[in-house]
Amino acid sequence: MTSSIVILTGAGISAESGIQTFRGADGLWEGHRVEDVATPEGFARDPELVQRFYNERRRHLLSGIEANAGHLALARLEEEFQGEVLLVTQNIDNLHERAGSKNIIHMHGELLKARCLDCDEEMLVENDLGIESECLRCDSQGRLRPDIVWFGEMPYQMPRIETALGNADVFLSIGTSGLVYPAAGFGQLARYAGARTIEANLEETAGSSSFDRCVRGKAGEVLPGLVDELLEMGS
Numbered sequence: 001m002t003s004s005i006v007i008l009t010g011a012g013i014s015a016e017s018g019i020q021t022f023r024g025a026d027g028l029w030e031g032h033r034v035e036d037v038a039t040p041e042g043f044a045r046d047p048e049l050v051q052r053f054y055n056e057r058r059r060h061l062l063s064g065i066e067a068n069a070g071h072l073a074l075a076r077l078e079e080e081f082q083g084e085v086l087l088v089t090q091n092i093d094n095l096h097e098r099a100g101s102k103n104i105i106h107m108h109g110e111l112l113k114a115r116c117l118d119c120d121e122e123m124l125v126e127n128d129l130g131i132e133s134e135c136l137r138c139d140s141q142g143r144l145r146p147d148i149v150w151f152g153e154m155p156y157q158m159p160r161i162e163t164a165l166g167n168a169d170v171f172l173s174i175g176t177s178g179l180v181y182p183a184a185g186f187g188q189l190a191r192y193a194g195a196r197t198i199e200a201n202l203e204e205t206a207g208s209s210s211f212d213r214c215v216r217g218k219a220g221e222v223l224p225g226l227v228d229e230l231l232e233m234g235s
């Protein structure tokens with residue numbers, strides 16, 4: 001009997017919605033230097049460049065991008081599964097929420113949130129952020145940063161994620177290259193703790209050999225069937 005499922009998603013699940021992945025020939029990191037746009041040091045050096053980078057991502061997300069069949073399948077799993085489903089995403093888009101998933105951890109932060117460097121208040125943002133943007137709580141100017149976990153920073157809610165991985169019966173990793181830790185180690189953690197581990201990805205990844213089962217294909221095409229299987233196992 002399966003009573004707890006933990007899912008990890010990466011950029012691959014949003015690829016069919018038209019959001020660029022990070023690695024690979026036409027990935028985001030081909031056109032941008034990670035250390036310039038995704039580190040606290042890069043932000044301290046050139047906040048305008050970093051704000052511009054995330055402003056572009058935010059505008060794109062709000063320009064008519066829709067959740068796809070992969071996101072919808074995971075929302076259906078949470079809705080219909082009898083036990084617990086925790087969705088941990090590395091993605092900063094809001095497509096899981098838009099598809100209907102509720103129990104979500106955005107371990108790398110959220111594009112539609114900003115955080116004040118002075119008072120630590122989190123706030124929703126739908127417009128561009130700039131070096132003149134004001135905090136809605138403490139009124140500081142130029143102290144808002146995108147609420148994104150950058151390289152060298154601690155992902156959000158790690159204790160809760162580790163507890164869930166330790167109790168999982170099934171761990172499902174979808175559309176992630178398995179190159180960025182700590183997320184890249186979740187499969188092994190869950191497996192050592194006794195979970196059955198499944199990877200769904202277009203291609204083999206750095207972590208494929210540590211999964212019990214690998215399903216190859218586009219997330220939007222393979223997830224509806226995989227979710228049916230998980231629902232049967234749980235019933």
Ligand code: OAD
Pocket residue numbers: 009010011012013015016021022023024027038090091108149150151174175176177178179180200201202203205217218219220
């Ligand atoms: P990557 O760009 O590293 O990997 C995307 C993965 O998705 C690859 O393994 C592809 O094979 C797979 N993929 C592409 N299209 C797919 C599809 N339609 N269906 C299924 N799989 C598909 O993205 P992430 O692994 O998410 O962090 O990257 C992890 C972190 O690195 C990101 O959260 C980001 C980045 O730097 C930060 O910015 C902090």
